[in-house]
Amino acid sequence: MGSKRKDSFLWGKAPPDCIRAEKKQTETNRMNKNNILGDIQKLRMEIENVLTEIHTMESNKENKNVIRTKRFQCGKKKFNMDPIKGIKYLLDNDLLVNSPEDIAEFLYKEEGLNKTAIGNYLGEKDEFRLKILKSFVDLHEFSDLNLVQALRQFLWSFWLPGEAQKIDRMMEAFAQRYCSCNMGVFQL
Template identity: 45%
Template sequence: MDQFLKEFMDNPQQAIQFLIDKNLCDNTPEDIAYMLLTTEGINKQQLGQYFGKNNEKNQLILEAFCSLLDFRELKFDQAIRMFLSRFKLPGESQQIDRIVQKFTKVYTLDNPGVFTDQDVPYILCYSAIMLNVDAHSNKIEKKYKMTKEKFTQNNLACTRNAISKEFLGELYDNIVKEKFETKIDYIEQINRISIDELKNQDIQQLVCFLQGGVNMLKYGRKGKPHMRKIFLSQNLEKIIWMECDFVYNNNNNKKGRRERFILVKDLKDICLGAGSTEVMRRNNIPEEFDQFCLSIIASQRSLDLKANDVQTLFKWVFYIYHVLNEKREAKIKK
């Protein structure tokens, strides 16, 4: 699927045809939609552009894609949140319009008792998307942001009072409280950054570099962040962090310098950026540091770090990706 993911970033239509030609996907809207929904690492921005195209086949695939998502008994904002987590909305209003139409059609079919007028979910979905931008944009001053009262008034007027104030108030509160965000899995995160040179690097050289250790800023659940030496253990079983001036080996564990680590076998995911975990968000990391931040996710905790340079970050990302990919392949073989 690597070839497909690479081609999808440049030309989604050509990438899909590649899978059809290789007999990896049937040329039906349902099969293509299922592939687009379940393939890890697919570029969410290109997926949104593909869904927004004014093309009959694209729209059939979009509707099939919506139908694969189970919106039954979900609140309206929960359904929108689930839907928009799967791809990034395009910027053009006509493209958004097509996507909103398909979503509201399927949501209404899944929840026939929520809306009495078929135009109401379309209006509210569009309004919710605009509110999401307004509420969570740093470029809009607080005094100019949409108020709950104004949001309610506008939508009561647009829907001819077909929906209650309570419904609109809850919709407003939920969107302002939590932003609609596209879910980016770790494969796509890695595909988004330029690590081609690392892919050609011998894995043993990479391991040697990581075993040597590098100083990185570590963020914790409590207190201020501290510079720590982060390294891979010699037996490849642990990712360890210690004080920067501590020289580690298996026999010297000085008093007061307790080894802290996560087990490689417990690794679950890797996230990039300064807002990917609760620990990162609590520390209010400046936006300009976002490209240097990563969170290594294990079963019981996360290791939240800021590298001094992008290349160091890439090396850790690539190694974690390598480990996760090996675990996934081993699981498939079982």
């Protein structure tokens, strides 16, 4: 039998042991290939799911930004109709922080607010609004401006209310800020 094996090997025929080993190796390779292809398919599906989740999250974020912008616009409209209700709406919807500085910055920097509404809101006497008024006035820079220029700049940011007590509070806050920005302008 040994010579038959040798002869079949020499003439291009593999011995039966080699053929069985090759078939076994081929079958193992085929199974490994199928396992790898299955794993690749699972990974593709997982990647697709992750990409879908990311897209959903991005769209939710965009929707939240749109909703936030619409609420902010609504708050500005409410402020223009009734300043107290407008500020309350903005605070309740977490569009403003309930601090004098944040509210003052909103009143000072936000476009499209009714200047009469700003004046009426700032002119009230309650303690919190007086802090807002001070923060609002502190946002103005009066350094190196003469009194008339500074007053024009200040009055450009809102309209004075009609009530004398409100005007007095606002002018007092202006005077304190003007003097702190221009030390030594007025001599006693």
